[in-house]
Each structure stands twice: as C-alpha cells, then as structure tokens.
Amino acid sequence: MSRISARTRNEWITAYSFLLPNIIGLLIFVFIPILYAFYVSLHDWNALSPKVFSGLDNYKVLLKDDLWWASVRKTLLFSVIYVPLLYVLAIISALLMNALRGKVVGPVRTMFLMPFAITSVISAIIGMFMLDPRNGIINHLLGLAGIGHQQFLGSTAQAMPSIIGVILWINIGYNMIIFLSAMKEIPRDYYEAAYIDGAAGWQSFLSITFPLLKETSTFILIVTTIGSFQALDQILVMTKGGPANATEVSVLYVFKQGFELLNMGYASALAFVLFLIIFCLSIIQLKFLSLKK
C-alpha cells in the first residue's frame, strides 16, 4: 500500500465516492430486482400468504397457460406492426424535413415534434376522444368518405391498430430528429457525385442516404423493438386489455397477475421469462443487423 502515492489513493477514494450513490441506486432498483424476480419466481406466493418454495412449478404452469401465450402473440403482433411503421414513417418525415428550405423549417419541425411533448396518458385520452365509436371526429371523417361508423377501441379487430396509431403519433417526432441529424451529416459532395453519375431523387436515396443511415437504423430498430414490448400506459388507459382480451399484451398480463390477482410468485416467473425473450430478441436483432450490409 505504501508504494501507492497519496494522490493516487486520493483519486481512488474520490472516484468511488462519486460513483457510490449511483452504484447503490442501480444495485437496489435495477440489478437486484432482476435477481429477486428469479428468486420470487421459485415460490408459490400470493402476497397475502407466506412464501412457499415450489421450485420450477411456476414455470411449468406458465408453459401451459394459454392466456400467457395469447398475450405473447399479441405482443408480437403489436411489435410486428408498430416497429416497421414507426421506422418507415420516421425516415419519410426526416426526408420531408430535409427537403424543406427557408422559413418553414422551424415551424414544420415544431409540428412534427409537438406530439412528443404529449404525455402517454393525454395521448390515450385524445385517442379515446377522436376514436369515439358514436361521435368521434374520425368517424365523422369516415362518414364523409362514405364509410360507416367503426367501433375502433370497442372492436376486437380494431382496438390494437387504434392503440398502435396513438403510440406512433407521439413517437414519430423523436425518431425523425435522430434520422434527420444523421442525414445532415452526409456530405453534400456524395449527392453531387451521384448526380453527375445520373442518380437523383429515389436512386440517390437508395444508393447513398439509406446505406449511410445503417447505424442509426440499427439503433432505432433495437430501441423501438424493446420499447414495443413495454407499451402499457396507453393500453391501461384506453382498453385495459379489452375488448375480450384483444389488447392484453404480455406486460399487461404480468401487471394483472401481480397487482390484481396478487400472484407475486407467478407474475415474477412471467416477468423473468419476458426479460429473457426481450434479451434474446435484442441480441438476435443486433447480430442480424450487423451482418446485413
């Protein structure tokens, strides 16, 4: 110890004292919960009764729980619709913004970004209001086009797309900004060179812009996919999983098992499996996207 100078030791101590609050906080509120979820999942525990060790029983029940697997399918359905749509709409928005010049740039960017300042709950309220089956403005507009009234959130087929629409609406702006800033970094000469070679518009997008957005695309696709497994706020407000479980995604099923039925052991097993699914999917996605040139 004596060979370490006072200054070096002082630096170690200061460094760890600066890190300590976050180390403790992340340990207690992020890291331990994952381990604790696994521990609790090995118990039969209905919050009101004492914990009883039950080994892998919860996982055996889970394998045969049709409602759980139905919720996994709904989650995948949500992701498969939501992620590509968000990706495409964000890129299109960024391209449109990138084509703007002059005084309109600021106001139009504000219009794209404003929904980002709307909270999840308020977006859900606006969605419920505009999609009202009897009097909502969307039904009024459909009426003008000669299409009859739709049930939207009251229909098992339309509830999920309606919720996806609301969540898309508040998230396009954020992703558009990320794409736009990546597009702005592409040197102009690239486009000029391509233009001389006869590539313009759509062709220059395919041969220059799109390939150079690869890293940004990977980032956005992974973040969006992970996020899509967690969408819960709007669903809780708009449908609570209904009608007839049509919007009961996995996180909602975990929420109900834990906080409504108080099956803490079982809910923890579900949460742990969900964690593994999300973890594997992000690894696969990362591999797949970095292999694909």
Next chain:
Amino acid sequence: MKLNNRIVLPTVGILFGLLMIFPIYMLVISSLRSETDVFSFSLLPVQMQIGNFKAAWLDSGLPRTILNSLIVSITVTVVAMVFHAMSGYALARFRFPGKTYVFAWMLSTLMVPFAVIMIPLYLITKNLGLANSYAGLIIPSIFNAYGIFLFRQFYVTFPKELEEAGYMEGLSLSGTFFRLAFPLSVPIIVPLTIGFFLANWNAYLWPLIITQDEKLWVVQQQLAHLVGGGYYTPWNIVLAAAVIAAIPTFILFFVSQRYLVEGIKMSGIK
C-alpha cells in the same frame, strides 16, 4: 426532379406536419366547447366555454395532483443531475481500479426494461418501507445509466486545463468538480434536465403501482382516473383538465425546443 424537390416534397412535408398537430388542435378546440357541442364536427370551438377550465381546475382534483407531479419531477431531476454528473465525471476523468467494470456494469442496466422489473421493484420498494410515500415515488426514479453515460461523454471532451487550474488553486479533486467543472456543464445539464423533467412528468405506471393513497397521486393518474375511473366526467371537462396538465410540458417545449432537439440527437449517438 427539380419541381419535385421545390414544390411537391415541401408541400407533402407541411401537410404531414399539420396532420401531426391536428389531434392537439382538436384537444384544445374541444376543451373550449360545451358538453353538448364537444363532439361537433367542426374546426371551431362552436360556442366558447372558458368556464370549462375553471370547472376542471376546481372539481377534477388537479391542484393537488399537479403539485405532486411537480414535487416528484423536480426532485428527481435535480438529484439525478448531481449524482449522474458526479459519476460521469469520475468515469471520464479519474483513474482507479475496476473502472471499465463499473462502467460496463452500469451500461448493462440499460438492458433491463422497467415493465419487466415492475413486480420485484414494487416488492423491494415496499420492503424498504417506501411504498405509498413521496420517497417511493422519487427515489427509484432517480437512477438511470443513460444520464451517467451522457455526462461521461461530455466530460471526456472537457478541456483538461481546467483541472490543472483547480490543482494550482489548491482545490481538492471534488472541489475542482463542484466549483469548476459542474458549473461549466450547462450545455449537457440543460438538455438532460428537460429530458428528465419530461420523462417524470409523463410517468404513469410507477406512480400507479406504488401509491394507494389518493393524496399522493400524480396528475397522469388523475387524468386516467377521469376517463376510466368508473364515474362519469363530461368530455369537455376531461379535455380541459388534459390541457391544463399539458401546460407545463408545452411551456418547457416552446421555451427550450432547441435544447430538446440537441438532447434527442445526443440520445441517438450510440
């Protein structure tokens, strides 16, 4: 092609932009209508009812829940800025054993989605005696590797001369941080403050889980309760309440849009 770039694309862009704000326009305009007109198919308020806002403020449980949201959002943001700046600075500047491991471990917590840990997080917070309290609303929301990471990136590019100046002045290592580096970190603190405040103002799920006592409800819970609480609230009042609850975020949005955009760009850098 030229025509496309000059006229068609900008026009489509502006129309798309208008479509994006249309729901917000409908929210505001409908919040000014009477209960019978609220669903009118019109782009105007029909009959202005400013009184909706008074009714929403007085009868919809807003003052208390907005105050709670302010207390929680501001406290989380302020504490998070100090803690995350300290950790980011330590990771960027100090040499100490285990540095790479600590950093990698902190980043790995980003892989853990909140919705997945909500049950164990609730159980742990409850065991710590924090359920149903301001502390339970605030403390678990503070810790976030994202903030640490972005502060670290900022301090990595921070001029070294500053620390040397601090050393010459006889300041300790922590003195140099708190007196010199932290006050000069405004370019990172501003966008992160906006981001943290917005995220916590938006929070609905965690408050829903951790509070039973209505006195602790945050404004998002109150709004959700107004539309789905089992009793009837007229739509014009619900919308007026939503407009009132959106005011702090919209003020922040318009005052600081430039920084918000900067913050979003930063979050997009891997």
